[in-house]
Amino acid sequence: MKEPLYHFLFAGLLVFLVFWLSTDSQNDIVISQAEVQRMSTMWESQWRRPPSKDELQRIIDLRIREEVLAREAITRGLIENDSVVRRRLAQKIENFESDVASMAEPSDETLIPYFESNLDRYEIPAVVMFRHHYFSSDRRGAAALADAEREISTLIAIPTDQRELMGDTFHEGHDFEASLPRLARVFGDDFALALEDSITTASIGTVVGPIPSPYGAHIVELQHYVPKHLPALTSIRDQVLTDWRLSQVENTKDRFYTSIRDKYRVTVAGPSD
Amino acid sequence: MTRYVLIVLYVLMPTASVQAAPTQVYFGDLHLHTRYSNDAFAFFGTSRTPDDAYRYARGGSITTNDGRTIKVFAPLDFMAVTEHMRYPGALWHVAQPDSPYHDSDIGKMITSADPRARFGAFLEVLKPARATHETPIEGLDVPERSESTWQLLVKAADDHYKPGRFTTFAAYEWTAEVQRLPNRPVGNMHRVVIFEDTVDLPYPFSSIDSTHPERLWDYLEFHRARGVDAIAIPHNTNISDGLMFAPQDSWGKPITEHYAARRTWNEPLVEVTQQKGTSETHPVLSPNDNFAGFELRRALFGSQEEGRLVGSYVRDAYKRGLEFEAWGFFNPFQFGLIGATDYHRALTGPGENRVSHDPEPAAARAIRPGSSMGGSAGGLTAIWATGNNRNALFDAMRRRETYATTGPRISVRLFAGWNYDEEILTRKNWIQEAYDHGVTMGSSLTRDRQTGSDAAPVLLITAVMDPNSGSLDRIQVIKGTIENGRSVERIYNVALSAGRQVRAEGAVNPVGNSVNPETGTWDNSIGAATLSVRWQDPDFDLEHPAFYYARVLEIPTPRWQVYDAIAVGKAIPEGVPATIQERAFTSPIWYEVERPRHP
Structure with missing residues (x-):
């Protein structure tokens, strides 16, 4: 060997x-x-x-x-001590936790309070149904409003089912069933506000106005009004669920952190002498 | 091949126009950037997402950094977020603490407190796209990130698409910059690309892939052949240094009939007005147009130099198109018009009065004539369509039944036909009649052989004011035609408010100015709520091609600096106009002389 x-x-x-x-x-x-x-x-x-x-x-x-x-x-x-790896790992575990949250199937007891504290998101805008008689400022100039004021009493004297259109032709027609934001686009913001005001003071079936707009003056026959309202949770449950899950993701991250934070004893060195 | 393409076009055009008559005009914005556009993040620190952008455009509220809750002035009917696709999301991404590139050179630049360093980061994005083919700096070219950003954009568009109520498009910006000559500043060759739908989408073809528009058309045609349709919409032709409507292709070769057919089919529209100026025309090009010097932007991008005017403005391009038509029987510049914001802060909503709905407080907005990123308030796209959905809007864009506004929602109709009678506008169903017996904006009219008369075509034009903006001053017809072998333009005042008449020499008294700059208010009674006219061209010449488009002017209203100045309690700077005459530009109707039969 x-x-x-x-x-x-x-x-x-x-x-x-x-x-x-x-x-x-x-x-x-x-x-x-x-x-x-x-x-x-x-x-x-x-x-x-x-x-x-x-x-x-x-x-x-x-x-x-x-x-x-x-x-x-x-x-x-x-x-x-690699900051990138550390951040990535921290992010990964957070995302894992929130993924779990985003798949959760909450019961109505959980959803209802969320729905109720975010009602403004789900509100359905008011819809007004009306016919208007139009007095054009292009045709009548400054007299449009006075003409409308004169005609309003004539109109009221006629039984509802026998009324015919008075005044001029309006470019978007005379019969509307639309939300207030939509009407603000057709008749202008000021008209929509005035119409909303008159609805609170007048009752359905009455004649209101004349309401001015940039196009002239309008006599409005209010026919129907559905105030802004909330849909039942059941009819928009999917939408509420999606929103709830999104809101949970951030909450979950914080809750998860709190739940594990106490496992660690943290010492932060004071300023060295 | 060329003839084949043309035949296809001729076959397709009429089928597009026999649909039900569109009864409604939809207003929207097809050009907007969020944080994934590198300039938006580098210059403005934009942190809002495409999702925020769509939610806001639909009417949702947003809380600004300074704690205000803002809403769009009026919700839009449609919108497209259009990010620059040079390394989309790169700068936003590397600025995030968890980015692996956060500590790299590009990450340090973009997170620097020094704006020059952040600008430097943006220059790194530009470098590889500018023909020099430099290798991108580490952290920019991350294919997975680009891919996932695109997926995210498409998903945001799909999430917010509510057919009938709100339409979104998968879209992006092809952002090529080209020097006309060495040592010149760059000219913008930018296009927005709009996909009809989101099925089977390819990854965007960006200006890194090529800075030649013809290569972009190759891409569009390839995907169209497999059933994925898209169009490209040029914008800021005003700062293209004369390249956008040059008589040569992007390699410097003269334009051919084949080029014209491809261009017309791939690029049916041009964005004529937006925050970086209006590209209709220039006072030097249109010396007889009293309203030509409107919201001009003079300097080329990143420069103080003015670009070449010829080839930069749409009216001039329409005229040059007629010269091609007269000499060669093809027209490379036959396109419709749209407007957009091109805002870079993720929130749309054009309008001079931005005080209540701008993410930036008025005090923070510098009150100055114009910044490097734009000096105008931004425009809107108007589309006459049979419904508010992707197919209907895209079809309408293809047939150019569109117009541009500088912000307000002015409603404008334009028709031309040979047989419209004197009373047509007084009849209730005149719109259906107008469609049935003529053509609307964006279409061509040829001589009706049956009538055999030399009479001029009849134009029908109506305009309704935006009830939340200024009333109307006038309707003008802008005409171009060929006289003595050269293209010429004429402007006709065809409908005027307040009973004004055109004087014998063609002049018109101005509508007046009711703006109170102290309060930001005005008096609508000096203008008209609606204008309509049946008009016949007094100078019509059957033997020469022509175009007609309508320009509708509002009365003067306050320009945006006035509102800002009131909000912060200061005066607007010297030399800044206090008023603006907002306006709408329709797509033209072209009169085409019958073409000789090719042997």
Whole structure:
């Protein structure tokens, strides 16, 4: 056993054995079929076609390279004090928690309070149904309003079912069933406000006005009015659910943090002397 | 091949126009940026998302950084968020603390307190796109991020699409900048690309892929062939340094009939007015137009230099188009008009009075004649369509049944036909008649062989004021035609408010100015609420092509600096106009001389 070659071979065998025995699953890199499929899909979403055989091999090689380097970096402790990795991990666990929240199926006991504290979001605007008699300022000039005022008593004297249109032709027609914001677009903001005011003071079926607009003056026969109201929760449950889930995501992140925060004893060094 | 394309166009055009007559005009904005546009984030720190943008446009409220709750002046009917697709979202992303590039060079630049450093970050975005083909700085070119940003934009559009009430489009901006000559500042060749639907969308073709518009058309045509239709809409032609409507293609070769057909089909519209100025015409190009010097932007982007005027304005382009038509029987510049905001703070809502609905408080907005990012209040797109949904609006854009306004919702109709009788406008169903016996804005009219007369076509034009803006001063017809071998333009005052008449020499008394700059108020009674006219061209020439478009002017109302000045209790600066005559520009109707048969 004095031959250096044997010493060398024996030492080599020993080294091999030690490594062979100590190699456990931590050093296996297994790229599963699912993982290959995922990489292939990612590639496809970007290039709009499946990767060729060579391209797929290249993606897999890159993936292996990344894995080997990443594991080596972890082994050598490079992960400690890396702010990017730390932020990413923190973000990951937060997102995981909030994903769970975003899939939750809350009961009505949970949804109703949320719905009630956000009523303004779900309100359905008021709708007015009316006929108007139009007195054009282009045709009558400053007399439009006076003409309308004169005609209003004539109109009231006629039974409702025998009334015919008086005045001039309006470019958007004479019969409306629309929300106040929509009417503000057709007749102007001031008209819509005046109409809303007159509805609160007059009753349905009466004649109000004349209400001025940038186009002239309008005698309005109020026919029907549906005030702004809230839909039943059941009819818009999906929408409320989506909004509730969104609101939960932020809450969940904070709750999760609070729940694990106490596991850690935190010491912040004071200013050094 | 060319003839084949033309045949296809001729076959398709009439089918588009035999649909039910559109009874309603829809108003919207097809050009808006949010935080994923790198300039929006670098210059304004815009942090709002496409989702915020759509919600706000529909009428939802937003809380501003200074704690005000704001709502859009009036909800829009449709909108498209159009991000720059050079590394979309890159600067916003690298500025986030959890970005892997936060500590890289680009991350340090964009998060710097020094605006020059942030501008430097934006210059890094421009570099690779400007023909120099420089390698992008680390952190910009991240394909996964670009892809996911695009997906997010499409999803926001789909989430807010409510057919019948609010229409959204998947869209983006192709932002190419080109130097006309070495040592010149760049000219904007920008286009907004609008997809008809969101099914099977490709990833956007950006100005990094190519700065040649013809390459963009290749992309559009390729995807159209597989059933995904889209159009490109040029904008800021005023700062294109004469390149947008040049008589050459982007390689400097003379325009051909084939080029004209491709351009017309891929780019049926041009955005004529927005925050960076109005591109209708320029006083030098239209010396006889008293209303030509409107909201001009003179300096090219990133420069103090004025661009070449010829090739930068749409009226001039229409005239040059007629010259092509007269000499070569093809017209490369046959497009309709739209307006937009091009705001970069994610919140649309044009209008001079921005005090109550601008994300920036009036005090923070510099009161100055114009900033590097725009000096006008922004415009709107008006579309006559059969419904408020993607198909109906897109079809209407294809047939150019659109017009531009400088913000107000003025309602304008324009028709032309040979047989409209004297009384047509007095009849209740005149609109249906007008569609049945003539053409509307954006279409072409050819001579009616049956009548055999040399009479001029009859134009029908009506305008209704926006009830929340100024009343109307007048309707004008802007005509272009060929005389003695050259294109010429004429302006006719065809309908006037307050009983004014056109004097013998063609002059008209001004409507007057009722604006009180101290209070920001005015008196609508000096103008008309509605104007309508049946008009026949007194100078019609059957042998030469022509275009006619309507320009509707409001009475003077306060310009945006007046409202801001009132809000902050200051005077507007010297040299800044206190009033503006808001207006609408319709897509033209073209009169086409019968083409000779090709042998």
